[in-house]
Amino acid sequence: MAQQAPQTDIESARRALDETLMERLRRxxxxxxxxxxxxxxxxxxxxxxxxxxxxxxxxxAAGVDPGADTTVIADPTTILEVFSGTSSGVEAFLDGRLRVRGNLALSLRLGGLFGNDDAPPRFERALEVRAAGLNTFYLEAGTGPPVVLLHGLGATNASMLPTLWDLSRDHRVIAPDLPGFGESSKPIRSYDAAFYAQWLDAFLDEVGVERASLIGNSMGGRVAIEGALHAPDRVHRLVLFAPSPAFIKKRQFVELVRVLRPEMALLPLRVPHKQVVRSIKRLFAQPGRLADPWYDAAADEFIRIFSTPRGRIAFFSAARQIYLEEPHGETGFWDRLRGLTTPSLFIWGQRDKLVPAGFARHVERALPDATSIVLEDCGHVPQYELPDKAHELARGFLAD
Structure with a gap:
């Protein structure tokens, strides 16, 4: 438990924070x-x-408005440090000094909004570009060899924050919200791997990156693979945290899913917060490894996006494409995977219920030169559940 600051220090920080806010108000x-x-x-x-x-x-205005779009909860010293650029908001969130309820993406913009122009390069910056005709929100941190982080289905770039913070020590780390998710555009279209690969190619152009390593989790891992198949000269290395492959078994519902159109999600669909938290916790081998405020923030963000018609349609369209992707044949995932030439590290969770670690043997057959590692007692999100081990492996592979 963190040691509580003396009351005099708290009052001093409160006054300094008040002065900082008033100065920003004037400017x-x-x-x-x-x-x-x-x-x-x-x-x-x-x-x-x-x-x-x-x-x-x-x-x-004085007071905490319960109807605010986002609520940032922390002691005065922490908030002052984040606003003045002497502490990273991402770091404070990850170590539990700062909590967020409501719009998580908005809270990630706070450093830039309040003018941390002199913040260290490692600290996160919230930016936007237009790639392939789509507004794309992304976080950037650090300097060095470029690495692009790609999140999973139903998530946002916030699901990659531990990786962003770790690698930003010596890499230029770029973490976009994929189209259809988070703060990025949500066109009504098919969200298949080919679409994401074309968008990724355009995104690299817009952020001034000729060649980058890609790190993807779940659906983001599938996007990373397709990006490397689509433009191998632009991808240095792949690190794939439990990437979602084409299903080989349990394909008996393919014809039914083909008939069900994602546009049906235009109809409102209420999802209780507790149910979302329970679903997120199922992604982990030991949910207790993560603090409850992290689950609350992730659930708030999912519900915020899913409550919009375009957010629901994008979610179901992407999920539909994952299930419908053909496993074999000329356009099948597993046959095309054999043509992947980019050096690749696959990291699986031994207790992953969503993408079972058994897929590792199929990857090993398709890509005998790739590295495939199964983490014991780990679920679907190794960057949050076992961050030290996952990032040690990623760093070692990127450095080779």
């Missing part, structure tokens, strides 16, 4: 700001402020 927000949102700053006890943003204009 206005960056010219690139187009947000309209309310951000509540809860000083870990119900006291705090609510910041209202409308483009470049900002207003400040």
């Amino acid at each position: 206005g927000l960056p010219a690139t700001s187009h947000l309209k949102a309310a951000i509540a700053l809860d000083l870990d006890g119900g006291q705090g402020w609510t910041v209202s943003i409308d483009g470049r204009r900002m207003s400040l």
